[in-house]
Amino acid sequence: QVRLVQSGAEVKKPGASVKLSCQASGYSFTDYYMHWVRQAPGQRPECMGWINPKNGVTNYAQRFQGRVTMTRDTSISTVYMELSRLISDDTAVYYCAPEGLGSGSYYTQWGQGTLVTVSS
Amino acid sequence: DVVMTQSPDSLAVSLGERATINCKSSQNVFYNYDNKNYLAWFQQKPGQPPKLLIYWASTRESGVPDRFSGSGSGTDFTLTISSLQAEDVAVYYCQQYYYTPRTFGQGTKLEIK
Numbered sequence: 001q002v003r004l005v006q007s008g009a010e011v012k013k014p015g016a017s018v019k020l021s022c023q024a025s026g027y028s029f030t031d032y033y034m035h036w037v038r039q040a041p042g043q044r045p046e047c048m049g050w051i052n053p054k055n056g057v058t059n060y061a062q063r064f065q066g067r068v069t070m071t072r073d074t075s076i077s078t079v080y081m082e083l084s085r086l087i088s089d090d091t092a093v094y095y096c097a098p099e100g101l102g103s104g105s106y107y108t109q110w111g112q113g114t115l116v117t118v119s120s
Numbered sequence: 121d122v123v124m125t126q127s128p129d130s131l132a133v134s135l136g137e138r139a140t141i142n143c144k145s146s147q148n149v150f151y152n153y154d155n156k157n158y159l160a161w162f163q164q165k166p167g168q169p170p171k172l173l174i175y176w177a178s179t180r181e182s183g184v185p186d187r188f189s190g191s192g193s194g195t196d197f198t199l200t201i202s203s204l205q206a207e208d209v210a211v212y213y214c215q216q217y218y219y220t221p222r223t224f225g226q227g228t229k230l231e232i233k
Binding site (some may be wrong): 059 | 158169170172183197213215217223226227229
């Protein structure tokens, strides 16, 4: 079965960077784009962008351009999301979710989420 | 970005009664080429990731009880729970996956009356 295991919670100071990981199993890792979605407390989920694990091509939401970097390591079926110049508004749970495991590009599976807290 | 607006923001329904949640997209999410609406519904309980209920606006995900149904096309969509059960207490989100970035509604909190 599909498993998406994310790295553990992080506490960062404003201005720092954070790098999260998401290890996938149970499906062909390189065949499905991986998305990152974050959710601030009490807020709606927000899509940050995606990476094509096959070739590393990325597409970032405009509001994160210049601050987010998504990478992958195909040898261990893992994608990474690094967010720099953190501010308090970046406090959120960050999820990975592959698209296309179903009949279309919707999300059928999500990682368990990683809580990132930004606080001085 | 495409704006998804849900109504109401919160809803209290008696057990066994019908619950209806609406979702409006600022852009048409119907794709003529494949005749599909790129609209999904998710259920989220505290401390958990969203769970897919409905995709293509009206197709129930495997394992989702048939009391959940989706309808609508173009810009206006509805999620209906025909007979509310206690385990349905959650926040419900619609999401369009036609445009980049994908966007979610603000959520509807469903409670028991």
